[in-house]
Amino acid sequence: GKAQLLSPYLGHHCGTAAARTDGKRRVHHNRAPDCFRDARDGEEASEERPGYVFRRHRITNENSQANCMIKVCKFGGSSLASGEQFKKVKDIVKGDETRCVVVVSAPGRRFEGDSKITDLLYLCHAHLKYGVSYESIFELIEQRYCEIRSYCGLSCDLDSEFELIRSKMCKRMNVDYLASRGEYLNAKLMAEYLGAEFADAKDWLFFGYDGKVDFHKTNDALRKIISETPKVVIPGFYGAMPDGSIRTFSRGG
Numbered sequence: 001g002k003a004q005l006l007s008p009y010l011g012h013h014c015g016t017a018a019a020r021t022d023g024k025r026r027v028h029h030n031r032a033p034d035c036f037r038d039a040r041d042g043e044e045a046s047e048e049r050p051g052y053v054f055r056r057h058r059i060t061n062e063n064s065q066a067n068c069m070i071k072v073c074k075f076g077g078s079s080l081a082s083g084e085q086f087k088k089v090k091d092i093v094k095g096d097e098t099r100c101v102v103v104v105s106a107p108g109r110r111f112e113g114d115s116k117i118t119d120l121l122y123l124c125h126a127h128l129k130y131g132v133s134y135e136s137i138f139e140l141i142e143q144r145y146c147e148i149r150s151y152c153g154l155s156c157d158l159d160s161e162f163e164l165i166r167s168k169m170c171k172r173m174n175v176d177y178l179a180s181r182g183e184y185l186n187a188k189l190m191a192e193y194l195g196a197e198f199a200d201a202k203d204w205l206f207f208g209y210d211g212k213v214d215f216h217k218t219n220d221a222l223r224k225i226i227s228e229t230p231k232v233v234i235p236g237f238y239g240a241m242p243d244g245s246i247r248t249f250s251r252g253g
Contacts, residue, residue, distance in 0.1 A: 070098060080186055081109060086189070102231075105182075106182025148189055176245075180235070196231040201240075203221070218239070
C-alpha cells in the first residue's frame with residue numbers, strides 16, 4: 001500500500017523509518033526525529049556526515065498508475081552556514097538522484113562566537129519592540145546572505161527581498177514572519193544553486209486556527225508539488241495560518 005507522505009519539517013506523528021545516510025544507525029519515531037530539530041548544531045555537512053534523509057516515502061501521481069519512491073533531505077543551520085557549506089550540501093544532494101526534496105534551515109554558526117541568523121532576526125524584533133535601531137543587526141543578516149550568494153555565483157535578487165522585509169518592519173510586525181525569513185531566504189538561494197524549484201512553506205504547510213498542523217490539507221498540497229516537480233527546495237520552520245499570516249513552529253521542534 002501507499003506510505004503516507006508527511007510534510008518534511010515535518011515529521012510530527014511519523015511512523016516511517018528514518019535512517020542516517022552514513023548507515024550507522026536506524027531510528028523509528030512516532031514524532032519528528034532529531035534531524036528535524038537541528039540536533040546536530042555545530043557539525044559540518046560532509047560526504048561522511050550529510051544531512052539526515054527520510055526514506056521510503058511513496059507517492060502516487062493521480063494522472064498515472066506509477067508510484068515512485070523519494071528521499072527527503074533535511075539540512076540544519078550549521079550545514080548551511082556559509083557558501084562552503086552550501087557546496088558540500090550540493091555535492092550530497094547531487095550524489096543521489098532520488099534525493100528530490102531538500103528542506104533547509106536558516107544559516108547557523110560558522111565558528112565559535114558566531115551568531116545564528118534566526119537569533120539575529122529575533123533580536124531585530126526585540127529592538128523594534130523597544131524602539132531601538134535594528135539597522136546594524138539587519139546589515140549583518142544581509143551580509144551573510146550576500147556572502148553565500150557571491151561564493152556560489154548566484155543571481156538571486158536579494159536586494160528586493162531585503163527591501164520587502166524592511167517595508168514590514170515596525171513595532172507591531174508579525175514576529176513569526178520576521179523569524180521565518182531566515183529559512184525563506186536560504187531556501188531561495190539553495191533552490192537556485194541546485195537548479196531546483198522553490199516551494200514556499202506558506203503555500204503548502206497549513207495550520208488550523210487552533211495552531212495545529214492541518215495534515216490532510218498540508219499533505220494534499222505537498223503531494224501535488226512533488227508530483228509536478230522533479231526536485232524541490234523547501235524552507236523549514238514555518239507555514240501559514242488560515243488567514244494567510246505566517247506561523248512558525250517552536251524552535252528545537
